[in-house]
Amino acid sequence: MSKNINKEFGLTVKKNENFSEWYSQVIEKAGLADYISAKGFIIVRPYGYAIWELIKEYLDKKFKETGHVNGFLPCLIPEGLLNKEEKHFRGFNPEVFWVTSSGDTPLAERLALRPTSEALLYSIFPKWISSYRDLPLRINFWNTALRAEIKSTKPFIRNSEFLWQEGHTAHIDNEGAKEQVIKILSIYKQFIENVLLIPTISGFKSNKEKFVGADYTTTLEGMMPDGKALQLGTSHNLGRNFSQPFEIKFLNSNNKEEFVWQTSWGISWRLIGALIMVHGDDKGLILPPVVAPIQIIIIPIYKDQNQELVKKHANSLKNQLSDLGYRVFVDERDEFTAGWKYNEWEMKGVPIRINIGQRDIEKNTIEIVRRDNRQKKLIPLNTVSAEIKETFKMLESDLYKNALRFLQDMTHLVENINDFKLLLDKGRGGFLVTNWCGNEDCEERIKEDTGADIRVLPFDIHDLPIKIGNGAAFLTLRQCVYCRQESNQIAVFARAY
Structure with missing residues (x-):
């Protein structure tokens, strides 16, 4: 970006001509954030932070209404704790910043700058949980996370340090965990669609794309004006994948010891980036009333x-x-x-x-x-x-309708891999709805060949922003878009941030 950007007050590029530069100029000229010399880090200015505070205020109230309480977590995690759930940690290892010394004195054990908090928090859960009377445990944190995003950074979308919300719960049984996962996803969906006025597609992540350590992940996906998908919120059922290595147990009503069932879930300031992208125009930002400072x-x-x-x-x-x-x-x-x-x-x-x-x-x-x-x-x-x-009522209605119309225009039914590639390479990108055999090998090959991955396995095909009629007849043929073998799943692919 030009260092002389502030010499001209208005935007110098149009949204539909140079989207990336438009986005950068809006952030700087609207007074949302500024850059520092360390790649991947930004300073959020008061106007930008005020938007985050309004997002936080709204969601925090919803969480508390459903029985959650807030806590605080330190940002440093001993390496030994991370290694207790090795599979989970391996998924984050390439992104971890390490602290190896205190002043000039080497540390006996490396400390990780927290990429996520499961290992840190769950090492303490055994002290808090001993009986079924202690469950469900519902706790939430508003904090920062640090991940070494140094190759492809974008303010509010992909940063090395970012503000986020992460919730964690423990339950007596899997039914309680399942209900929690859907309850939180519903809170997110209501907020993103009814307050931020951004329509979403909801469903499951594939096994390849789910949160590392989860039994399954549910997600909300949005479509940005450049044809790329953006993950807006996730809610994970962790099963007993963490309670067993961290020995989080409770005595049930029959005085028998069991492992708890867990969930985790979160959103980040990525929602601010989505607001800018979806609603902004050639004059700058357009903010939904509820989150307008x-x-x-x-x-x-x-x-x-x-x-x-x-x-x-x-x-x-x-x-x-x-x-x-x-x-x-x-x-x-x-x-x-x-x-x-x-x-x-x-x-x-x-x-x-x-x-x-x-x-x-x-x-x-x-x-x-x-x-x-x-x-x-x-x-x-x-x-x-x-x-x-x-x-305000009319403005909100129009913003959502315009965003929904765009999402519908950018969601395509695709029958074969040639049309799949054509839409991505010569079209405007978007969501590609198609049959998938469920084989991870096909999923990886599609990613290698096209740059698109599975964003969501929809809960209900009839909730997708497309007309399901004669044009979708091929979806009932159960033939994978890539290998042409029997298909047992409808999948939504896209290139993504």
């Missing part, structure tokens, strides 16, 4: 002689809207023109702009402008509460 920006328009009066009315309106629970800001800066302010707040994605000037005061009106489609509406001041509520 500023939901309404008020621009007073005045000349010197009426400056005081207009600002007074603008702040009175701000107080009125703030009392209704909205996050409102009045831009009173005299050194910038109204037009310059319009562009700045459009860049930051504020959902609604209100313009108010001397003429509006005299007529007892205000002008409301939607960020997504820039539609303007002149309304009586005494109807502002109802109009704002309705405008």
